Amino acid sequence: MNLLEMKNVTKRFGGLTAVSSVDFEIEKGSITGLIGPNGAGKTTIFNLITGVYKVTEGKITFDGKDITNKEPYMIADMGITRTFQNIRLFKKLSVYENVLTACQYNANYSLFEAMLYLPRCRKQEKQLKEQAENLLEIMGLIDRKDFIANNLPYGLQRRLEIARALSLNPKLLLLDEPAAGMNPDETAQLMNLISDIRKKFDLSILIIDHHMDLVMGICEKIMVLNFGCKLAEGTPIEIQSNPKVIEAYLGVEG
Amino acid sequence: MDAYIQGILILSGINLMAVLGLSLLTGFTGLFSFGHAGFMAIGGYTAAAMTVKYHMPFIPALLIGAIAASFVSAIIGALTLKLKGDYFCIATLGFGEATRLILDNVQYFGGARGWPGIPAYTNLTNVVIINIIAIVLLANLIRSKHGRNMIAVREEELASQIAGINVFKYKLISLMISAAYAGIAGGLMAHYMTFLQPKMFALTKSTELTIIVIFGGLGSISGSVLGALVLTSLPEILRAFSNWRLVIYGLAVIIIMITRPEGLMGGYEFTPQSMKKLFSNLKGKRLKSSEGRE
Numbered sequence: 001m002n003l004l005e006m007k008n009v010t011k012r013f014g015g016l017t018a019v020s021s022v023d024f025e026i027e028k029g030s031i032t033g034l035i036g037p038n039g040a041g042k043t044t045i046f047n048l049i050t051g052v053y054k055v056t057e058g059k060i061t062f063d064g065k066d067i068t069n070k071e072p073y074m075i076a077d078m079g080i081t082r083t084f085q086n087i088r089l090f091k092k093l094s095v096y097e098n099v100l101t102a103c104q105y106n107a108n109y110s111l112f113e114a115m116l117y118l119p120r121c122r123k124q125e126k127q128l129k130e131q132a133e134n135l136l137e138i139m140g141l142i143d144r145k146d147f148i149a150n151n152l153p154y155g156l157q158r159r160l161e162i163a164r165a166l167s168l169n170p171k172l173l174l175l176d177e178p179a180a181g182m183n184p185d186e187t188a189q190l191m192n193l194i195s196d197i198r199k200k201f202d203l204s205i206l207i208i209d210h211h212m213d214l215v216m217g218i219c220e221k222i223m224v225l226n227f228g229c230k231l232a233e234g235t236p237i238e239i240q241s242n243p244k245v246i247e248a249y250l251g252v253e254g
Numbered sequence: 255m256d257a258y259i260q261g262i263l264i265l266s267g268i269n270l271m272a273v274l275g276l277s278l279l280t281g282f283t284g285l286f287s288f289g290h291a292g293f294m295a296i297g298g299y300t301a302a303a304m305t306v307k308y309h310m311p312f313i314p315a316l317l318i319g320a321i322a323a324s325f326v327s328a329i330i331g332a333l334t335l336k337l338k339g340d341y342f343c344i345a346t347l348g349f350g351e352a353t354r355l356i357l358d359n360v361q362y363f364g365g366a367r368g369w370p371g372i373p374a375y376t377n378l379t380n381v382v383i384i385n386i387i388a389i390v391l392l393a394n395l396i397r398s399k400h401g402r403n404m405i406a407v408r409e410e411e412l413a414s415q416i417a418g419i420n421v422f423k424y425k426l427i428s429l430m431i432s433a434a435y436a437g438i439a440g441g442l443m444a445h446y447m448t449f450l451q452p453k454m455f456a457l458t459k460s461t462e463l464t465i466i467v468i469f470g471g472l473g474s475i476s477g478s479v480l481g482a483l484v485l486t487s488l489p490e491i492l493r494a495f496s497n498w499r500l501v502i503y504g505l506a507v508i509i510i511m512i513t514r515p516e517g518l519m520g521g522y523e524f525t526p527q528s529m530k531k532l533f534s535n536l537k538g539k540r541l542k543s544s545e546g547r548e
Contacts (some may be wrong), residue, residue: 088413
């Protein structure tokens, strides 16, 4: 079954067509890769799915519901969340506060209950704090709980951003270049982490990355974009031997 | 207590009430407002109208003033909070000045001449009680998920949206609560001065409030309390220097901004836990230094 479907999606910025009639599906429970040369429109697709940009033409459905041009926070509530190419944490807050802030999908106490600190607020706050600590435990960040996010080493900042995304209990997680700036060792760790997350949290993942060993290693399906158009789609082996993909990445012989 | 000292404390308390509201908006949600004197004016004139023209008791009159200020802020917010960048700040500046000019011309409230004969209901006891309630409510709010959402909006808007936070809604809630606090401050002021004049709510009042919030430290309720007490009483303590006192006041603000740009408290709070931590840190340091000597 398809979790996410993009039908004929186009995005234009004035005269520039960043994404041009792309059709694309993500199967439930899969890890899908999105690759392409710089400026191919990969991050634009993420921005379209999460509602940061408005779609010019076409339709995006998630879990059978139309999410085209919904506000980002609504889409997040429905179960799609993401990380950013240039990490966007709540920099001045602690690791724990970063996760706790996003941990709120089943806390529904009102503003007045909060201001008067009524029992329902107390009970739900306690649950949220437990959830946040559990998640930090799973992600191996619990011993750095009180660190200020900005002071974490780069690799852990990436990990914290994934932890924050997971605290929304998403069905679909979009990772925008999670391995950027990582050495081969860290990349291998990240690969393990991503497959772990899928099993533990029962979700589907879409990854943009330029590390071919990562993308080819963990993705079951890959889509290749070039100049905003879909160039190819298939399993890693099909993509590696596709002449059009090789041409886009390496150029034509002679 | 000396009536003079009492007067200074009441004025500090009135300022504190407005500063607490502004602290939520500026310190915790990251929105700057230069129109909070306008919300004070709306709260003050509404509360005074309730007690003078409708002979209402003091507390309900204050609450109606707060609701009026909050209602007006909702209209301003709905129109301007979707704008990016500093436009909200400029809109509040315009709103504050417009409110003052409109009141200058409303003869029902005495116009520019002012409005005397408001009953003197405000005293030190009710100012202190109201401020304590206001601080407790605000502290509870900030510790809750709603408060965390506001802080998230201050830190990183896009990431907040992706985390499922309705940025516009939380900005609006913050503004409305903030305006309600300012409205109560206005009501307290009207019933302390027993006289209202639009001039009391000029731009300088708004900037004074913002200065106090920044002086005390953005993102700290304790800082706002400290800032309101210090900066309201400072010009009075310095009265002996007559004309030079406002220069000293200005210097004090500049020195704090240069030596401690994060403000007096800089995001920290006075709580039993934080005090304990501070003392144990100090003890630890002293132990270390004495060990070093041996």
